[in-house]
Amino acid sequence: MTTTRSLLDIDDLTNEEIDALFALAREFAQRPTPHSLDGRFCANLFFEQSTRTHVSFQCAQLRLGGNVVNLTPAQLSLATKGERLDDTAVTLRALGIEVLVVRHPLAGAVAELAAAFEGCTVNAGDGTNAHPTQALLDAFTLRDLLGDLRGRRVAFVGDIRHSRVAHSSMRLLRRYGATVLGVGPEGFLTGADVPPEVEIVRDFDGVLRDIDALVMLRVQRERFEKMPMDDGAYIAGYQLNDDRLARLGARTPILHPGPYNRGVEIVDAVTLDTRWRYREQVRNGVLVRASLLHHLVRGW
Ligand code: CP
Numbered sequence: 001m002t003t004t005r006s007l008l009d010i011d012d013l014t015n016e017e018i019d020a021l022f023a024l025a026r027e028f029a030q031r032p033t034p035h036s037l038d039g040r041f042c043a044n045l046f047f048e049q050s051t052r053t054h055v056s057f058q059c060a061q062l063r064l065g066g067n068v069v070n071l072t073p074a075q076l077s078l079a080t081k082g083e084r085l086d087d088t089a090v091t092l093r094a095l096g097i098e099v100l101v102v103r104h105p106l107a108g109a110v111a112e113l114a115a116a117f118e119g120c121t122v123n124a125g126d127g128t129n130a131h132p133t134q135a136l137l138d139a140f141t142l143r144d145l146l147g148d149l150r151g152r153r154v155a156f157v158g159d160i161r162h163s164r165v166a167h168s169s170m171r172l173l174r175r176y177g178a179t180v181l182g183v184g185p186e187g188f189l190t191g192a193d194v195p196p197e198v199e200i201v202r203d204f205d206g207v208l209r210d211i212d213a214l215v216m217l218r219v220q221r222e223r224f225e226k227m228p229m230d231d232g233a234y235i236a237g238y239q240l241n242d243d244r245l246a247r248l249g250a251r252t253p254i255l256h257p258g259p260y261n262r263g264v265e266i267v268d269a270v271t272l273d274t275r276w277r278y279r280e281q282v283r284n285g286v287l288v289r290a291s292l293l294h295h296l297v298r299g300w
Contacts, residue, residue, distance in 0.1 A: 006122065008297075020300055022291070037063040038066075040067065043071055044057055044058060046071075046124065050103055051258070052258050053284075056282070057122075057124065061217050064079065086116035092117065099120045101122045102122070102126075103123075133288065134285075149176040151179065152177075153211045154179070156215045158219065160188055166215075166217060170195055170198055181201050183204050214255065216270075218264070240254070248275070254277060258282070
């Protein structure tokens, strides 16, 4: 490998690096990807369930010609034999793993592992902290749909407090000059949950006609004990339902990082609406992750 760069959060990349990453991802949509990972071993270590991120990284690694090892934490020695996370990382590196993609339920655990690994570590989501590759694919998708994001108004709606996606994506979109709105009840959103420039909005209905893109978020029940408000009140205030769909701008794209919960933050009709861009997000995720891995191992 020419580099041991890692990606723990979105601030690890400069705007110029992200622009180059997006340009290459766009090329990957048109032509076969180079075998930048030919002969290299990549391991995917997910301590938390994942459909999109895990499969997306695996597809990206295979497209780049990598050898892919998918690790199940329950089968590793750290599960029952007292081996520490950092010692596991040292062992994986000694076994010849060069690229390690990690998801962990605890904020900061991926950084701890990366410090011991001494290879290329990519954060696939750590607790409520960060999910930088989701931020990249969301920004890539929004730039495709809206062009220049300067001055564009992007609203994140729902459980912002527990959303690592929102925490990484809001920062990245601000860097691209977007105006970012956080829309949610006090139990899921206060000033402490978002960067200072983010506008906090309680009235979802009040912004429907005044935004350029909508990012709906799941209520992340696995990350807190007690729902801060009654489910019915949450749905009444923050679900994207038929009535709100009708009042949303005719061309306002609707994004969702997934997994989405029908009947909670969205109704079925959202998934059939032409403004629903979830499939593009998922497709773009493979391109963006392939481009990221190419750059991390080959340099910029
Ligand atoms: N968006 C996302 O992180 O989905 P998964 O949990 O399925 O990976």
